[in-house]
Amino acid sequence: MAYNPTQIEKKWQEIWAKNGEFEPKDDYTLPKKYILSMFPYPSGRIHMGHVRNYTIGDALARYYRKQGFNVLHPIGFDSFGMPAENAAIKHKIHPKKWTYENIDYMKNELAVLGLSFSKRRELATSDPIYTKWEQEFFIKMFEKGLVYRKLAVVNWCEHDQTVLANEQVEEGCCWRCGNEVVQKELPGYYLKITDYADELLNDLKSLEGKWPSQVLTMQENWIGKSSGLEFKLFLDENSREILGDKFDGFSVFTTRPDTIYGVSYTALAPEHEIVKTLLNTDILSDEAKSKIKSILNQSPRERQASDKDGVFLGIYVKHPLTDAKIPVWVANFILSDYGSGAIMAVPGHDQRDFEFASKFNLPILKVVKTNDESEDRANSDYGVAINSPLINGAKTEEAKEKIIAKFESENLGKRVVNFKIRDWGISRQRYWGAPVPTICCPKCGVVSEKLENLPVTLPDDVEITGEGNPLDKHPTWKFTKCPKCGTDAVRETDTMDTFFESSWYFARYASDEKTWDKTALDRQSVDYWMSVDQYIGGIEHAILHLLYARFFQKALRDLGYLRDSEPFKNLLTQGMVLKDGKKMSKSKGNVVDPDDIIHKYGADTARLFILFAAPPQKELEWNDSAVEGAFRFLNRLYDKASSVKPVDKIPDIKHENLSKDEKFARLKVYEALKKSQDVYNESFTFNTLIAACMEALNALNAQQNDEVNSEGFFIILNLLEPIVPHIASELSKELFGLRNFTKIAIKDEVFVKDTINLAVTINGKKRAEFEISADTSEDEILKIAKEKTAKWLSGKEILKEIYIKGKLVNIVVKG
Ligand code: ANZ
Numbered sequence: 001m002a003y004n005p006t007q008i009e010k011k012w013q014e015i016w017a018k019n020g021e022f023e024p025k026d027d028y029t030l031p032k033k034y035i036l037s038m039f040p041y042p043s044g045r046i047h048m049g050h051v052r053n054y055t056i057g058d059a060l061a062r063y064y065r066k067q068g069f070n071v072l073h074p075i076g077f078d079s080f081g082m083p084a085e086n087a088a089i090k091h092k093i094h095p096k097k098w099t100y101e102n103i104d105y106m107k108n109e110l111a112v113l114g115l116s117f118s119k120r121r122e123l124a125t126s127d128p129i130y131t132k133w134e135q136e137f138f139i140k141m142f143e144k145g146l147v148y149r150k151l152a153v154v155n156w157c158e159h160d161q162t163v164l165a166n167e168q169v170e171e172g173c174c175w176r177c178g179n180e181v182v183q184k185e186l187p188g189y190y191l192k193i194t195d196y197a198d199e200l201l202n203d204l205k206s207l208e209g210k211w212p213s214q215v216l217t218m219q220e221n222w223i224g225k226s227s228g229l230e231f232k233l234f235l236d237e238n239s240r241e242i243l244g245d246k247f248d249g250f251s252v253f254t255t256r257p258d259t260i261y262g263v264s265y266t267a268l269a270p271e272h273e274i275v276k277t278l279l280n281t282d283i284l285s286d287e288a289k290s291k292i293k294s295i296l297n298q299s300p301r302e303r304q305a306s307d308k309d310g311v312f313l314g315i316y317v318k319h320p321l322t323d324a325k326i327p328v329w330v331a332n333f334i335l336s337d338y339g340s341g342a343i344m345a346v347p348g349h350d351q352r353d354f355e356f357a358s359k360f361n362l363p364i365l366k367v368v369k370t371n372d373e374s375e376d377r378a379n380s381d382y383g384v385a386i387n388s389p390l391i392n393g394a395k396t397e398e399a400k401e402k403i404i405a406k407f408e409s410e411n412l413g414k415r416v417v418n419f420k421i422r423d424w425g426i427s428r429q430r431y432w433g434a435p436v437p438t439i440c441c442p443k444c445g446v447v448s449e450k451l452e453n454l455p456v457t458l459p460d461d462v463e464i465t466g467e468g469n470p471l472d473k474h475p476t477w478k479f480t481k482c483p484k485c486g487t488d489a490v491r492e493t494d495t496m497d498t499f500f501e502s503s504w505y506f507a508r509y510a511s512d513e514k515t516w517d518k519t520a521l522d523r524q525s526v527d528y529w530m531s532v533d534q535y536i537g538g539i540e541h542a543i544l545h546l547l548y549a550r551f552f553q554k555a556l557r558d559l560g561y562l563r564d565s566e567p568f569k570n571l572l573t574q575g576m577v578l579k580d581g582k583k584m585s586k587s588k589g590n591v592v593d594p595d596d597i598i599h600k601y602g603a604d605t606a607r608l609f610i611l612f613a614a615p616p617q618k619e620l621e622w623n624d625s626a627v628e629g630a631f632r633f634l635n636r637l638y639d640k641a642s643s644v645k646p647v648d649k650i651p652d653i654k655h656e657n658l659s660k661d662e663k664f665a666r667l668k669v670y671e672a673l674k675k676s677q678d679v680y681n682e683s684f685t686f687n688t689l690i691a692a693c694m695e696a697l698n699a700l701n702a703q704q705n706d707e708v709n710s711e712g713f714f715i716i717l718n719l720l721e722p723i724v725p726h727i728a729s730e731l732s733k734e735l736f737g738l739r740n741f742t743k744i745a746i747k748d749e750v751f752v753k754d755t756i757n758l759a760v761t762i763n764g765k766k767r768a769e770f771e772i773s774a775d776t777s778e779d780e781i782l783k784i785a786k787e788k789t790a791k792w793l794s795g796k797e798i799l800k801e802i803y804i805k806g807k808l809v810n811i812v813v814k815g
């Protein structure tokens with residue numbers, strides 16, 4: 001019979017579904033593995049990136065199940081978000097209908113791949129029961145001050161008509177649509193991720209070697225910790241008069257207090273209060289004012305892209321150590337929301353300050369001596385302090401400490417730590433999201449909804465036009481009573497950033513589904529299953545999702561919902577799927593539809609190709625002939641299996657009695673077995689395991705021993721089952737009647753080589769080398785050794801012949 005993937009795959013998928021084989025067991029004494037591929041957005045169709053992601057996870061899940069672990073391998077849908085609304089605008093279909101139809105369609109597509117997902121733990125984040133608990137988290141965080149509301153300048157995408165978090169702005173553009181992001185002042189809710197900045201940074205250490213180092217570095221830079229000195233610079237008499245009693249000076253932050261003697265000017269962000277005050281006086285010329293205003297109109301990104309620019313403000317401060325008169329400028333490169341929004345400028349040692357000073361002819365002083373003597377730029381290297389009375393001769397580290405100590409002891413300043421990371425703005429002005437569960441009461445202010453009233457659900461009867469917030473425009477939805485005092489009040493119409501949902505879905509999966517309507521997270525099951533042992537997903541989430549999820553884990557831990565501090569023990573970032581060197585994408589028109597491949601060759605071929613074409617971390621180039629190659633291999637496996645004698649016990653083979661070819665076949669089979677242990681537990685280089693299985697199959701083909709064949713097939717089918725589960729299950733059922741993997745011991749005798757390499761030396765000089773069967777007698781060996789070296793021996797008298805077992809033959813001749 002020929003290999004018929006359609007039939008085999010359908011049959012096994014039905015068997016698996018009927019037996020509920022992939023459901024996690026409730027026995028919490030078993031060793032467990034939690035294998036998780038990042039869940040999909042229900043865009044409508046599965047693409048090759050999904051196939052790759054889920055195949056990798058599935059191979060691991062199936063492997064661990066065979067190894068006797070209790071495995072949790074769930075799937076769900078990240079189902080709130082903008083595309084549903086865009087579809088509503090374009091095709092006049094309700095976002096809910098669009099989303100859930102897509103989910104149904106994609107579930108079927110995934111099912112065809114034979115993925116061993118738990119059915120019982122399936123979820124969609126737009127399910128009201130999911131929203132309910134999410135809103136509970138929001139309220140608990142709100143009560144704890146971990147969520148707060150503020151009016152702030154936010155990133156705004158005109159195209160998507162919504163706010164974006166800092167993490168969602170990529171090079172100044174919207175991460176979703178690519179439109180340029182503008183700044184807008186809006187009220188919104190923020191998550192205090194900054195409260196966890198230090199822990200988020202420190203815990204990265206515990207992930208070293210388990211997460212890709214690239215991801216760890218990106219997170220470290222995003223968190224952006226720097227420590228230094230913050231101190232106050234005092235205005236001189238004249239300047240104080242100009243500014244009135246409101247200010248006697250301003251604070252600056254520096255990471256290089258050791259360069260303090262090199263300060264030649266100071267600079268403020270244009271948003272600084274002092275600048276605001278001066279804009280209302282006539283100290284500044286109209287020209288200066290309009291320049292400041294034009295900088296104020298630029299986004300931080302535009303400012304960063306422009307040349308250094310600024311204006312002298314006509315005021316001075318006193319140098320804290322030398323009393324020198326230092327001019328105060330406003331500059332476009334000072335960030336208003338970092339440090340104190342003001343700096344001491346050291347153009348000799350800070351490149352930005354150098355460029356600014358060069359443009360405006362401000363003095364450039366050198367106060368650190370290093371090996372780098374260049375005059376055309378700032379030198380920020382560490383070295384030894386010079387021209388700095390209090391610290392001359394001190395190395396940078398020591399000089400920093402000395403200055404900090406002096407400022408602290410004289411109450412002039414203090415050691416501070418600053419972070420780049422900003423609180424996470426989660427308000428979105430869109431319909432298809434989880435409503436923020438607060439109510440604005442004219443008497444009580446912003447009040448959270450009562451827990452017993454959760455979930456706050458979306459109204460179904462909305463008109464989605466793309467203009468304005470549909471919840472805000474709804475005729476009745478937002479009008480309610482204050483949960484505290486009962487007065488007429490207005491419901492919040494912002495919905496939450498969808499990253500809120502994806503920040504805890506993995507914990508929800510870990511929670512026993514029988515408790516899903518009673519509690520957010522059932523501690524007993526969550527404590528057993530969490531953390532995720534292996535997380536698999538795209539590198540594009542290096543910051544966004546993976547940072548938010550780590551923050552949520554810690555915040556929920558502190559609220560008593562969870563135990564662990566890190567959600568994902570190990571992370572594998574899979575490479576992209578390419579076609580003709582470019583990322584497969586609709587816009588490039590180079591998409592290969594997984595459905596087509598599965599239809600033509602079956603799911604096992606698709607899975608085999610995906611895992612064979614490249615190691616999972618690397619990019620994978622689509623290759624039609626390699627897909628056919630994978631299909632041919634499965635055909636060969638299937639054909640060859642028909643020549644294997646069905647057995648009900650794995651034969652016990654006497655290795656020493658085998659022929660050379662039989663021994664070689666066994667060696668190849670056991671090499672593959674050995675390889676599988678490293679591949680499934682460490683390297684995930686499935687391609688090398690598949691190659692080893694192919695070699696083993698070839699070696700089995702080259703011999704005729706039935707027992708070797710049976711044993712070989714038993715092992716190979718077991719090794720391939722996680723990768724090509726349908727065909728492997730079919731064949732091992734047929735041949736061995738047993739499908740459960742009994743752990744096969746690695747037999748050392750298979751690896752014992754039956755030949756040895758011998759060197760022949762004459763008077764200590766190596767003259768020949770030969771390979772010979774290990775059981776050859778000493779006499780025979782000496783005879784061959786002399787034959788191999790005949791030309792050096794002819795005419796010489798042999799004094800001694802020594803055979804050192806397994807190593808060499810030494811011959812001593814006269815003269
Ligand atoms: C003087 C100095 C001398 C500095 C020197 C650096 C080198 P990170 O590492 O990013 O934290 N700075 C402080 N606040 C700023 C703001 N709001 N906008 C722009 N720049 C600001 O950088 C800290 C350094 O960036 C600080 O140390 C300050 O310049 C500048 F040889 O102070 B430094």
Ligand code: ZN
Pocket residue numbers: 441442443444445447482483484485486487
């Ligand atoms: Zn009230």
